[in-house]
Amino acid sequence: MTCIELIAFLDAYVDDELDANTRGEFDLHLLVCPSCRAYRDTYKETIDLARGAAEREEDLAHDAPPELIEAVLTSKSRHSKS
Amino acid sequence: MVSLGSERATLPEMLVDDGYLIERLRTGDDTAFEELVDHHAAPLLAVTRRILRDEEEARDAVQETFVAAFRGISAFQSESRVSTWLHRIAVNCALMKLRIREQDVDALLPHFQADGRQDPSSVGWSESAEEILQREQSCALVRQCIDQLPEPYRVVLVLRDIEQLPADVVAEKLQITRDNLKVKLHRARQALRTLLDPHMRGTMLAA
Numbered sequence: 001m002t003c004i005e006l007i008a009f010l011d012a013y014v015d016d017e018l019d020a021n022t023r024g025e026f027d028l029h030l031l032v033c034p035s036c037r038a039y040r041d042t043y044k045e046t047i048d049l050a051r052g053a054a055e056r057e058e059d060l061a062h063d064a065p066p067e068l069i070e071a072v073l074t075s076k077s078r079h080s081k082s
Numbered sequence: 083m084v085s086l087g088s089e090r091a092t093l094p095e096m097l098v099d100d101g102y103l104i105e106r107l108r109t110g111d112d113t114a115f116e117e118l119v120d121h122h123a124a125p126l127l128a129v130t131r132r133i134l135r136d137e138e139e140a141r142d143a144v145q146e147t148f149v150a151a152f153r154g155i156s157a158f159q160s161e162s163r164v165s166t167w168l169h170r171i172a173v174n175c176a177l178m179k180l181r182i183r184e185q186d187v188d189a190l191l192p193h194f195q196a197d198g199r200q201d202p203s204s205v206g207w208s209e210s211a212e213e214i215l216q217r218e219q220s221c222a223l224v225r226q227c228i229d230q231l232p233e234p235y236r237v238v239l240v241l242r243d244i245e246q247l248p249a250d251v252v253a254e255k256l257q258i259t260r261d262n263l264k265v266k267l268h269r270a271r272q273a274l275r276t277l278l279d280p281h282m283r284g285t286m287l288a289a
Binding site for chain 2: 002003004005007010011034035036037038039041042043045046047048049050051052053054056057058060061062063064065068069071072073075076079080
């Protein structure tokens, strides 16, 4: 197995979609290739960072803009009457 | 008018209150609708902004979300969480407005030598994701990098890895095959990794 093959199917490896034999080949390559180990680790970290940064954004999003709240309530009143 | 600065219920309180809130909404209680908007507008706006990257359209999508929720309250399944139900509606409203321009991602994918080895080699990052996420400055940088992704890849990454919608739902909404979705998601993650790499290798973001 080469780096190009491992990286082409890294999503299946990370998402645990490979059969046991193929996974074994991946593991063998990872054992001898520090570059692919680093790539696998930073690929997984990328997914965690994307999700984590968005969660932090929502945690900090306490107040919606007042004009949006007004617009929603006005819009609801309009729909209540129609 | 709702009190925007009012104390928010903690998550367990909100779960307990969901049923009562829905009952009041079904009876046409206006204050219940105000409470719903007050509690959920801000996180829903974060979701629609993430998908649309346009403030005005994101706000419109939130407005449409609450109108759709108000109209569809009778269809709400009481075993669901209100936040999950609203999230689903908000994603739908945002996707209705989304216009995806085809953009290439090749420049952000890894390169290889003729023998299949990585060129250049990859190196690990100096901190774990957990450590990086402790700093708001770093979180903002991650979000900026996501925004720099070519549009079709950004949307797939947001819907699958961030909003965590099932693959078949995303494929259907984007009108692409599941295989195409899988390819796009893998490329999106690789492209985001490439954008993050120069920032995360060193200690420039360390406090």
